[in-house]
Amino acid sequence: MGNKNTLEIAPRWELAAFLVVTLLALLVRINHLSADPPIELTTSQDVYTDPAQYTSFARNYVLFGSFNPLHDYRLVFFLKSATTLLAVAIFKLFGVSYASANAVGLAFSFSTLILLYFIIRKAAGVIAALLFLLFISFDFNQTFFGRLSFLENSMNFFAVASFALLYLSRKAALLPLAGLLLGAGIFFGKLIGMTYFFPFFCYALYEFYLGYPSETKRIAKKYLLFAAGFAGIAVFWYFFSYRPMASSVTGYVEEQAFDLYGAPTALKSFGDFLYKYVSLGMKSRLFERMPVPALLGWGMIVFILYKLTPLSDLRRKLVSLSPGLIFFFAAALGAYGALMIWNYRPLRYQTMLIYPLYALAAIMVSNLLGRKIKSPSKPNRTVLFWSLFFILSLVALYQLLQQAIGYEKGSFDLATVPYFFLAIGVGFTFLAYFIVNFTAVSRLLASRPARYILLIALIAGTILPGAIKYLHWSGRATYCIEANSRDINTVLSPEAVISGPYAATLTLGNINSNLIHMFGVANVDTAFFKRYPITHLLLDKSNEEQAKNNYTEIMRQAKQVSFYYIGTFRVTLYRVAGATGNITADQYQLSNYEIAIDSYFRNQYETGHLYMRRHQTQFPRNLSANYASALLAHEFKIYDEAEMFFKEAIAFSPTDFHLRYR
Secondary structure (H helix, E strand, O other): OOOOOOOOOOHHHHHHHHHHHHHHHHHHHHOOOOOOOOHHHOOOOHHHHHHHHHHHHHHHHHHHOOOOOOOOOOOHHHHOOHHHHHHHHHHHHHOOOHHHHHHHHHHHHHHHHHHHHHHHHHHHOHHHHHHHHHHHHOOHHHHHHOOOOOHHHHHHHHHHHHHHHHHHOOOHHHHHHHHHHHHHHHHOOOHHHHHHHHHHHHHHHHHHHHOOHHHHHHHHHHHHHHHHHHHHHHHHHHHHHHHHHHHHHHHHHHHHHHHOOOOOHHHOOHHHHHHHHHHOOOOOOOOOOOHHHHHHHHHHHHHHHHHHOOOOOHHHHHHOOOHHHHHHHHHHHHHHHHHHOOOOOOHHHHHHHHHHHHHHHHHHHHHHHOOOOOOOOOOOOOHHHHHHHHHHHHHHHHHHHHHHHOOOOOOOOOOHHHHHHHHHHHHHHHHHHHHHHHOOHHHHHOOHHHHHHHHHHHHHHHHHHHHHHHHHHHOOOOOHHHHHHHHHHHHOOOOOEEEEOOHHHHHOOOOOEEEEOOOOOOOOOOOHHHHOOOOEEEEOHHHHHHHHHHOHHHHHHOEEEEEEEEOOEEEEEEEOOOOOOOHHHHOOOOOHHHHHHHHHHOOOHHHHHHHHHHHHHHOOOOOHHHHHHHHHHHHOOOHHHHHHHHHHHHHHOOOOHHHHHO
16 A cells, blocks of 8 residues: 555656646745735734744845844844745845745745655655645645745755655665755754654664665665764754854744743643644644545544554565655654644644645545555454554544534643543544444445545545635735835835834835844843844734833833734834934934824924925825825815825725725
8 A cells, every 4th residue: 555556647647747736736826926825824923924034134135235234143043044045046036025035935835745746656656646736736724834934844845855865766875965954954944843853763664674684784874874964964053053153042942942932731731731632733723724635644544553553464564555655654643743742833833744644645545546445354453553543533533523513622621521522532433443343334435436426525625625715815815015015115214224023024025124023032132222223113912012011111212103904913113213222223314204293293283294295205105104194184174185195095005905994
């Protein structure tokens, strides 16, 4: 199972199908490339704040000739990353823009899909590989997270590229490169890439266990070369990234791992552990958006365990499984096991689960199509298998119950709840045992009509939900971030230095400098504003509250300049120049717009109108000035003028729902 499908197609038809499906997947991802992420993609702000932060240093280099013009060495993982390197190349070729920034993430994630095609092709055949590409083409999460420049995209790419070399190539000279690529994904992508150690380890065990004694030396040499490549990149990272800024690197890792989110609550009690185990992906809607692929992947994992148990004659059973299938099996289990325990497990981390689950789902459907899943000659009644089935079934049961009846309790704190849920799992396991061992379900699957009906339902259930969501988004794509960034270019003087969580995002489309900073940190830097020449802040509500708590006097003197909507979040632009104690920031020269707004706040309308007219003459196309003028005209009951200014603002940002609603 998983080695070669009984269905084969001619090479020319394979090439044609590959090109068609690949082009489809690419077109889906480049359509509206510079548009805002879908509002419903996640409840987190990370899709709006983080991607631009990862390409910010590359932007600085292309625009200002320096990666780090403000000498900010706090975020070494952002500065010295593979994403920065690729972003420089793309920005040099196509210029700095939202489309080119998103192309960075797309280049990594789409290349990952192509590599996985060839891995699955060898592991399970052409049909499974084509089904994988077709299935994942419209996956909502992979499509939109895959085209944002998250470090996780580079991490996944390098890990898959590493395995592709290890699995597809027989050249010993490429083995150090394979190890180097895995290390690059971890050290120059994301440290959670260490999760990939588990599937690589399982793959190596598979080779050692099935290899003949005469091959042990060859296999050992293979992995020594692989380890040498990994060690080489680790040493390079140590001297290039870690050692020059050891305290910054260590502090960042400690803060992200423990300080911000605390020790894992899963370790507090059995109920908390059980909740963390069964609920991964629930709040992020990971499995809700891919229910059929998730169930197919889960089913493939169960089927592999069914084949491997009991453990007697294990070698013969393992031979029937391709090593590529073992890798995907271990990758899915390893990613789930590594993520489930933590308090902070955002959807971008969970993307490492999407790839192996879709691979397993495609292999499952391919095996059904090729009649490779047959009724076993002997029923599996081993305690080991059904114990493992019970453990795995808890995840599927909880996720399905949550979807069906809204079972959304935040924790299993009550003593009766975990045991009641476990009882449901036991009952389901006994039901499955009875169905598998004492009914004709397996023989029913052997029926051609039943098999084809099932396959059509599975394929449609895999593709259609994501395609419908995508088409719905495509017809109402918004470009508010891009418009807001252009507006900031008109609102502030060129020498403005903007900080805050949205600073990198809203300076990507203009020439203002930015300095990345999140205010909800565990260890507050009291000298932050004195150290850096920050003139303005872009803050959402939660970060504004944190800023007021941490820098009370500065925020008391801060002046509101404008505000924007990004997704469902209101982001306010404040001026802090003159209140921070930084000499350079104190020399900031206000723009005409800022003088006008300050005058309006002081009820000096004549002065405000004078400077607003100057601003409108200099920048006739704008958002903030037209919006402010419209509000003033409406307040003074000059309705024709108010309507005109509102229309001008909408013309500048035509997809801004909040403007249209106003």
